[in-house]
Amino acid sequence: MQIRDILSFSMHAATANRGRTLLMLLAMAIGVSSVVVLISLGDSARIYVIDQFSSLGTNLLIVLPGRSETTGGPPPLLGETPRDLTLEDAIALTRARTVRRIAPIIAGSAPVSVHNLEREMLVLGSTSEIFEIRHLDLSQGAFLPPGDPTRAEAICVIGLTGKKELFGNQPAIGRWLRIGDRRFRVIGILASPGVSLGEDLGDMVIIPVAAAQSLFNASSLFRILVEATSPEGIEQTRQSILDTIRARHEGEDDITVITQDAILTTFDRIFKALTLSVAGIAAISLVVAGIMIMNVMLVAISNRKAEIGLLKALGASKGQIMKLFLTESTILSSIGAAIGLMLALLGIQLAAFLFPQFPLHIAPWSPAIALGVALITGIIFGVLPARRAASLEPALSLARR
Numbered sequence: 001m002q003i004r005d006i007l008s009f010s011m012h013a014a015t016a017n018r019g020r021t022l023l024m025l026l027a028m029a030i031g032v033s034s035v036v037v038l039i040s041l042g043d044s045a046r047i048y049v050i051d052q053f054s055s056l057g058t059n060l061l062i063v064l065p066g067r068s069e070t071t072g073g074p075p076p077l078l079g080e081t082p083r084d085l086t087l088e089d090a091i092a093l094t095r096a097r098t099v100r101r102i103a104p105i106i107a108g109s110a111p112v113s114v115h116n117l118e119r120e121m122l123v124l125g126s127t128s129e130i131f132e133i134r135h136l137d138l139s140q141g142a143f144l145p146p147g148d149p150t151r152a153e154a155i156c157v158i159g160l161t162g163k164k165e166l167f168g169n170q171p172a173i174g175r176w177l178r179i180g181d182r183r184f185r186v187i188g189i190l191a192s193p194g195v196s197l198g199e200d201l202g203d204m205v206i207i208p209v210a211a212a213q214s215l216f217n218a219s220s221l222f223r224i225l226v227e228a229t230s231p232e233g234i235e236q237t238r239q240s241i242l243d244t245i246r247a248r249h250e251g252e253d254d255i256t257v258i259t260q261d262a263i264l265t266t267f268d269r270i271f272k273a274l275t276l277s278v279a280g281i282a283a284i285s286l287v288v289a290g291i292m293i294m295n296v297m298l299v300a301i302s303n304r305k306a307e308i309g310l311l312k313a314l315g316a317s318k319g320q321i322m323k324l325f326l327t328e329s330t331i332l333s334s335i336g337a338a339i340g341l342m343l344a345l346l347g348i349q350l351a352a353f354l355f356p357q358f359p360l361h362i363a364p365w366s367p368a369i370a371l372g373v374a375l376i377t378g379i380i381f382g383v384l385p386a387r388r389a390a391s392l393e394p395a396l397s398l399a400r401r
Contacts (some may be wrong), residue, residue: 021332024293028374029343031286035370036344036362038282042275043363048266051359059231060102060133060260061238063093063224063245067254084220085150085255087209089248091138093226096240097231102151103130103225106212110180112205121162122204123179125212129275133227136201141173141188158190161202172200178208179205180215236257279366283373289336290377293329326382333378337371346369 065085088103098101111118128146130136136143143157156177163172163186172186193243213219227252228237245255345362352360 020296021232024289024296024332025336026378027287027289027292028333028378031081031282031289031341031377032337032340032370032374033343034282035279035373036341036366037347038278039366039369040348040361040363042271042278043366044358044360046268046271046275047361048359049271059228059234061226061228061241062258062260063226063235063241064256064258065220065223065254067256073307075376081251083252085212085224085245085253086219086258087221089245090221090224091149092244092248093224093241096237096244098229098237098240099226100229101129101133101153101227103127103133104209105130105222105225106209106216106218107222108212108216108218110215112162112166113178114175117166119162119165119203123212123215124204124206125209125215126206127209129227130206130225133225139189139191141186143188144206149208150210151208153208154182154184154211154215155187155208156184157190157206158186159190159202159204163189179207182211182215184211194321231261234261275363279369286370286373286377289374293332293378294381322383326379327377329378330375331381334371335372337374340370340374341367 030360063085087104091103093099093102103126106124109120109121110135112121112123113119124130126144127149128144131143137389138157139160140159144155156179158166158172158177165176166177175186176183177186184205184207190204190206207215209221226237226241228234238259241257242253242255246253249255344366348360348362354356
């Protein structure tokens with residue numbers, strides 16, 4: 001029996017009972033589409049989070065007040081902060097050779113008003129360096145000018161959403177607004193609004209860091225963003241930051257320095273693990289589809305005893321009978337997997353249309369995994385029916401006993 005004959009016989013057997021075939025194709029298609037969609041969602045979430053952190057800047061280190069470590073003794077077990085992180089500490093970090101830029105940050109929420117219009121907005125106090133570090137962009141005007149960071153100028157840069165809510169279609173450059181109980185002149189408007197790590201850049205006001213200290217009556221910084229000169233200099237920069245702050249804080253290691261690479265690596269590992277876990281759960285549906293194929297084919301053998309007996313009476317060997325049934329299950333698994341891939345692609349495209357703010361895509365490696373598992377499942381669960389068909393006696397099969 002040639003390969004062409006085996007394929008022809010298997011295709012004829014698969015189309016002879018359309019209801020049975022449709023059930024098997026549906027089971028395999030659902031299993032494959034579930035695996036591809038869930039893997040793609042996990043991979044899309046991983047890429048989205050990594051892109052969000054990458055948009056913060058390149059070669060970035062984040063300095064936080066307080067030591068992120070556990071201490072002995074009774075709860076609370078988190079390390080305490082002996083002193084605040086000050087603007088003078090931030091200025092001292094610029095002396096390191098591997099530091100390109102630093103941006104001290106004070107953040108808080110405050111009412112922003114223009115005449116009778118008022119809006120609660122995020123107020124960010126920083127310096128001109130944050131523009132380059134965070135890769136910000138302007139639609140109009142200018143950003144905070146470089147200069148002495150301890151100088152509290154009454155100027156601000158407003159996000160596009162805040163500008164539209166407070167000024168409408170009127171020009172905002174050169175106009176005055178009130179933040180809390182202080183007045184600031186608008187010198188720039190940030191470009192298209194967007195959300196970065198939960199911060200709506202369009203609903204934000206950026207003012208000089210010294211002005212923010214005065215506005216919120218706080219000398220402590222929320223954090224310091226430090227940009228290293230190169231990726232190779234990140235570790236040296238981290239050590240330089242720790243040494244500088246230790247010297248200024250009387251030998252105390254009371255800060256935490258987080259590198260951007262460490263954050264990205266951690267999130268990458270977490271999302272890969274979650275994606276693989278979800279894919280494993282989805283793969284159970286493929287096993288269920290395989291069991292269904294096996295059960296349906298076992299029932300089909302009972303209805304095809306005469307056909308099998310005739311083949312064996314004509315000289316077909318056990319190996320050839322097994323090949324016929326394994327080929328049939330493989331063909332059904334392949335067609336079902338192809339249908340599942342098309343369903344997954346349509347599902348991802350529909351989800352991308354409904355949620356355009358979240359970048360969805362088919363994970364490049366998910367179709368290969370789904371197809372491979374589908375074929376292996378079809379073959380494995382096709383072995384038992386094939387062996388049972390091959391073991392039937394010709395005379396009893398022809399007599400349908």
